[in-house]
Amino acid sequence: MERKDFHHALTILTDVCIGCSHCMRVCPTEALRVRNGKAVLYENRCIDCGECFKVCPVRAIIIEQDDLRQIFDYKHRVALIPSVFFGQFSDKVTPAAVHDSLIEIGFTDVFEVENSAEMLSHAINRYIASPTAVKPVISSFCPAVVRLIQVKFPALVDNIMLLKPPLDISAVYYRKRLVDAGAKPEEIGIFYITPCAAKIAAIKSPVGEDSSEITGVINMDTMYNQVLKNIRHKSNDSQSATQPFIKGKSLMWSLTNGESGHINGNCLAIDGIDSAIEFLEKLEGEEVTDIDFLEIRSCDEGCAGGVLSYGNRFLTVERMRKRSKQMGTTQTAPISGPGTDMWDLYPYLLQRIPLVEPIKPRNMVKLDEDMAKAMKKMERVQRYMCFLPGIDCGVCGAPTCRALAEDIVQGKAAISDCVFLQKNMEHSRKLHPDHSYRIMERIWGKDRLQKDCNKLQNRNLES
Ligand code: SF4
Ligand code: SF4
Known part of the structure; x- marks a missing residue:
């Protein structure tokens, strides 16, 4: 069988995923994010341990096999x-x-x-x-x-x-x-x-x-x-x-x-x-x-x-x-x-019995191909960490504050994705509440915000 770099056996069925983030919270290598209400895999971080597969409540993660x-x-x-x-x-x-x-x-x-x-x-x-x-x-x-x-x-x-x-x-x-x-x-x-x-x-x-x-x-x-x-x-x-x-x-x-x-x-x-x-x-x-x-x-x-x-x-x-x-x-x-x-x-x-090649490290957080740029980005990660609350709440769609900071410097997320900073920015009138609502929609999906409101209304009407 021919070599494929970074083949992964796990696939996320986006249609089935409900964006509950259970998988993101157990992943040992921070390989999952929630975007637009769905789990997204960062392939270079995944080690195929299957921890996410075990906790998914709706079987949205499947393990491929041959026919x-x-x-x-x-x-x-x-x-x-x-x-x-x-x-x-x-x-x-x-x-x-x-x-x-x-x-x-x-x-x-x-x-x-x-x-x-x-x-x-x-x-x-x-x-x-x-x-x-x-x-x-x-x-x-x-x-x-x-x-x-x-x-x-x-x-x-x-x-x-x-x-x-x-x-x-x-x-x-x-x-x-x-x-x-x-x-x-x-x-x-x-x-x-x-x-x-x-x-x-x-x-x-x-x-x-x-x-x-x-x-x-x-x-x-x-x-x-x-x-x-x-x-x-x-x-x-x-x-x-x-x-x-x-x-x-x-x-x-x-x-x-x-x-x-x-x-x-x-x-x-x-x-x-x-x-x-x-x-x-x-x-x-x-x-x-x-x-x-x-x-x-x-x-x-x-x-x-x-x-x-x-x-x-x-x-x-x-x-x-x-x-x-x-x-x-x-x-x-x-x-x-x-x-x-x-x-x-x-x-x-x-x-x-011996392996034909030595085993090499695999960089899961390659901030930049250029070493000098990567060092600068690392400094930016440290700076963002000073502003982020450090409680790893996951509301930004990343599993930890550090993972969010790394995503920001790679252009995959914004500092305003952090719900604490959103509130600060709203308070100092740097961010309009409508904008912060749209940020949450981008992370958790429109349906999620709508559905939860409807459910809450129905529950209130029933009681
Ligand atoms: S298989 Fe393991 S490393 Fe890969 S996304 Fe799932 S929990 Fe993370
Ligand atoms: S645990 Fe399953 S349903 Fe929940 S976000 Fe992950 S893949 Fe989606």
Whole structure:
């Protein structure tokens, strides 16, 4: 798949948006504004964490996916599934039944992403031991965290581990396996079933890579419904044709502590976007020492809390724990089949595990291309901050006073958008009340002001 710069998986349906600003208030990178009564995305700030998607009360934010029918463009149709997918289903639905359903839906091959976890942990331990590794090494597993560091903590980009996550390694492996068995590269379609928006963005515009090995992405909630429907229509005595190979410990990789549990040295696992930001601030301020490896996940409980997960994250984790124990002790791995020859291909895969390019910071507030002009604009931002009230009320349609000041110097907003300054200007007769009413209409939309008046009237008449 070809690289697209700053691809975003989230789309705002303007017709559906009611301009409630819930999304703007939770966005960790101040990537949303309200203009004309609708949410507007500043693409260079967005890290595809999905926090806005979670809080939208009217489902005006959607996460794009590829059309499932696209799989039939390929002779070899590989479903690459994160093992957290198994945890979506009740204990009665076995991983083998999930495999079978995916085959019946139309895939020709099914492979769990975390099959490459064991091999990757070997490579990570070598990476951390290398004298050139910048400590603490931060895992590259969660693409929302990688993007968060790029836009908000540029001083820490060198700490990000320059190794691919299991998803990419498993895709490289499976493609190689099929080609070695005689498949033509153009006949192979690898489709990832994703628990989150960030992985879609990472596949469509990879960081540190020219292109992705993944052909398409299907959202996990969509696939969950398809698989469940298929399982319900099956007769009870149907036999499992496929056998998952994954080992119990690898199954837990995408959950909190799942990755750090494989790594030597002092490791720390952090989950949830707010905790991630809090910790990265400490790291940037050099308050954290003596840590070798940091596993940071944007979602609570790791991928079990992904925004495209169907199941409750705590139940998902519990089911996966049980399955991990069962798989680790009772399941006998097949002697041959997908995954069993992975270590034979280690030299081949080892060459492909490092990222091809270093990870670079991504400036989310580029005030100007010209450095001298950018410095001047930064001084203006500071000056505006002296006038703005500093209470981040959001009535101006920006999430914070600083975000408004940055918008003003970039010509995207006006100082009179601040409701406090409006009142001051009205008081000193520098702004006519009609003008200040029009400013509010520009931010919150005509309908919003009209509708609220009508609603209020109706309520008053009823009482
Ligand atoms: S996906 Fe995350 S970063 Fe992007 S707009 Fe939504 S909350 Fe903000
Ligand atoms: S949460 Fe954001 S996208 Fe959803 S309705 Fe409110 S303003 Fe619009």
